[in-house]
Amino acid sequence: MAEQHKDGLPDGVAPPRKKTNVRFAFACAILASMTSILLGYASDCLHVTYTCFLDIGVMSGAALFIKEDLKISDVEVEVLLGILNLYSLIGSFAAGRTSDWIGRRLTIILAAVIFFVGALMMGLSVNYPMLMAGRFVAGIGVGYALMIAPVYTAEVSPASSRGFLTSFPEVFINLGILLGYVSNYAFSHLSLKLGWRLMLGIGAAPSVVLGLMVLGLPESPRWLVMKGRLADAKVVLGKTSDTPEEAALRLADIKEAAGIPADLDGDVVAVAKRTGGEERVWKELILSPTPAVRRVLLSALGIHFFQQSSGIDSVVLYSPRVFQSAGITDKNKLLGATCAVGVTKTVFILVATFTLDRFGRRPLLLTSTGGMIVSLVGLGFGLTVIGHHPEGTTIPWAIGVCIASILGVVAFFSIGLGPITWVYSSEIFPLHLRALGCALGVGVNRVTSGVISMTFLSLSKGITIGGSFFLYAGIASLAWVFFFTYLRETRGRTLEQMGDLFGIPNMADDSDQQSSPGKEKKTSSNVEMSSSTATSSDIRNE
Secondary structure, eight states: OOOBOTTSSBTTOOOOOOOSTHHHHHHHHHHHHTTHHHHHHHHHHHHHHHHHHGGGTOSOSHHHHHHHHHTOOHHHHHHHHHHHHHHHHHHHHHHHHHHHHHOHHHHHHHHHHHHHHHHHHHHTOOSHHHHHHHHHHHHHHHHHHHHHHHHHHHHHSOGGGHHHHHTHHHHHHHHHHHHHHHHHHHHTTSOHHHHHHHHHHTTHHHHHHHHHHHTTSOOOHHHHHHTTOHHHHHHHHHHSSSSHHHHHHHHHHHHHHHTOOTTOOSSSOOOOOOTTTHHHHHIIIIISOOHHHHHHHHHHHHHHHHHHHTSHHHHHHTHHHHHHHTTOOOHHHHHHHHHHHHHHHHHHHHHHHHHHHHHOHHHHHHHHHHHHHHHHHHHHHHHHHHHTSOTTOOOHHHHHHHHHHHHHHHHHHHHTHHHHHHHHHHHSSOHHHHHHHHHHHHHHHHHHHHHHHHHHHHHHHHHOHHHHHHHHHHHHHHHHHHHHHHOOOOTTOOGGGHHHHHTOSOTTOOHHHHTOHHHHHHHHHHHHHHHHHHHHHHHHHO
8 A cells, every 4th residue: 555645645646626516616717807807917017117207218008107297206106016915914904803703705805905995095095195195095906815815725725736726816916917918018008198097097897896796705714713603604515516515524633723623513503702802812823822833923924025026026127128128128028028927927827727736735835936946046157248249239149038037037036935934924823813814924034025126226236137136036045945854745635634734733722622631632643633534535436
């Protein structure tokens, strides 16, 4: 018999893919992840156009229109572009508490409503302060969306396809970026006062559609169990499981994680509230975590930090400047090269979407980061060579190295580090810590992104543009070491089985269980038994 590992599978065998109700989970994941379009559109509708057009003098594009119409400086434009990441912090932290209070589904709708208001404010702005106020409101909506989309998708997805479904937010971020390109092109030839306002205001339209469509989504079964609504949770699990037996097994695991006794049943049951409430969650996760919880937290924060600090925003948002530094000055060639970055990112993110559950998180993550290191070194080398030649001198081979390296960075990022960050951080936290943990991860992500995007120009002037990418390559090397030595594989496990993986005996972690080692041990063994039973059942069903 093949050796069984901790994920309950023989060596080299991927989790069996269910022929199932996965379509329902697929539809839920699609709708929830569509909130990520808001980030892609909100950030890049302004930034892509500014970097594409400002330096080559074409009087079109949102940021250029804004600068001329409102008579603002380059510094004010750059603040307007980068501040969204910091504004979204408020939304991401508020979303953690809100989603535990009103539910994951209503939080998605709230994100759409907030972004709708922000987009309208930006579209109707008559001065810079009003535009910044609209950007502030839209940023809060983006923060809500970034936090809640992967959490909801992870909680509604079966383990066999969770990686596939939870990578959708990254897919839709890229779709939002492409919509930003389309919007810029469509409205760039309108009048000065109308063009940029339509570019920004039209972002309200998808948020309305999204909010209406999400009304038809079910609530997360894990949130329902956490609130004692077992009957409603059974209905949702029945729609995302192969058989009634599997749905019952998943319900039992979730009840155990929520601290509900296995023999307690009914449509609605009372769930014992944790002493200390919100304060205890902060204490367990941040102030005095156990070694196991600390590892989970550092894993999530680390992957979010390295996703952004490895320089992907500098490559994508400032790619036109990089192409210009490489010697590409023709307007059409510059636009074509910039669009190639967006297309490459979108295509390769789809590769990751269909391979996450087949190959696992760690192999794709290490391959992705390793490829980024090589590509960033190549980009730094090409730009350094060009920088040491007289201005106006064309070096075809170095230009080719720069273009290939930029596309390589984007491609390798998209097959691993891009989508896996959201997948991994949404699946490793215990149920009662998940909302706050994911909010902290989004916070680190947005702060790091803001710092990188708003310091790249100063950094490139200080250590040269080639030196900047050598620095990012060094950070990516540290990321590879961190991923290799610290992150554990989560493929094929249910969310409730993550406790065994990270050494948390019971994901519920109730105080009575902490004081009863015997009970703790029994619970852990029950989870292992359930895991083994689920795997055997899945194999038989196949």
